[in-house]
Amino acid sequence: MRFTAALAQPGQRGRAVRLAAVLFPLMLISLLVVTTSRAAFTAATQAQGSFSAATVEISQNRGATLFAVDDMLRGDVVQETVEVTYHGSAESVDVKLYGEGHADQNSLAQYLNLRIGATPGGGEFYAGTLAHFASTHTDVDSALGGWDDVAPDTTRDYHFEVGLDASVTVDQQESAASISFVWEAQSNPTTGQG
Numbered sequence: 001m002r003f004t005a006a007l008a009q010p011g012q013r014g015r016a017v018r019l020a021a022v023l024f025p026l027m028l029i030s031l032l033v034v035t036t037s038r039a040a041f042t043a044a045t046q047a048q049g050s051f052s053a054a055t056v057e058i059s060q061n062r063g064a065t066l067f068a069v070d071d072m073l074r075g076d077v078v079q080e081t082v083e084v085t086y087h088g089s090a091e092s093v094d095v096k097l098y099g100e101g102h103a104d105q106n107s108l109a110q111y112l113n114l115r116i117g118a119t120p121g122g123g124e125f126y127a128g129t130l131a132h133f134a135s136t137h138t139d140v141d142s143a144l145g146g147w148d149d150v151a152p153d154t155t156r157d158y159h160f161e162v163g164l165d166a167s168v169t170v171d172q173q174e175s176a177a178s179i180s181f182v183w184e185a186q187s188n189p190t191t192g193q194g
């Protein structure tokens with residue numbers, strides 16, 4: 001049996017190490033160039049989405065009290081005007097008027113004649129008793145409308161006239177009636193968004 005072993009000559013091993021030392025960095029540089037070249041042919045874009053809800057804000061210039069009339073007599077008539085303004089960001093709202101918090105001692109409200117009108121463009125839109133208004137227009141579903149498709153920063157004057165009917169009886173003497181008039185703005189649904 002024969003065993004043969006060959007030994008590398010000292011010069012050959014050094015050449016292999018030098019060759020590897022030269023080839024390895026070249027391969028690494030080639031790999032980086034290929035990766036960088038590939039990145040030069042990519043693209044990206046983005047778009048952010050941001051959303052907020054519109055506001056519906058309404059105000060009037062009279063504060064909490066429209067009327068505070070004491071000691072009315074038969075035939076007395078009082079008048080007041082309220083300026084109502086829509087301030088919201090919703091592009092179109094409908095404004096409605098109704099009453100809440102009605103109190104009526106000894107049925108005085110059936111003898112109080114109420115007229116309501118609006119300018120510009122509203123004219124007179126209610127004429128009846130305070131009792132009828134209070135029992136008929138109690139929330140936004142039964143409210144009086146007429147101010148539709150209101151744009152932001154639009155104002156309308158509401159004119160109120162209340163008179164004590166001549167048919168009031170002695171039973172209503174020292175009686176009282178009250179109501180809160182409420183303006184409510186509701187945005188109109190939009191279609192065709194996007």
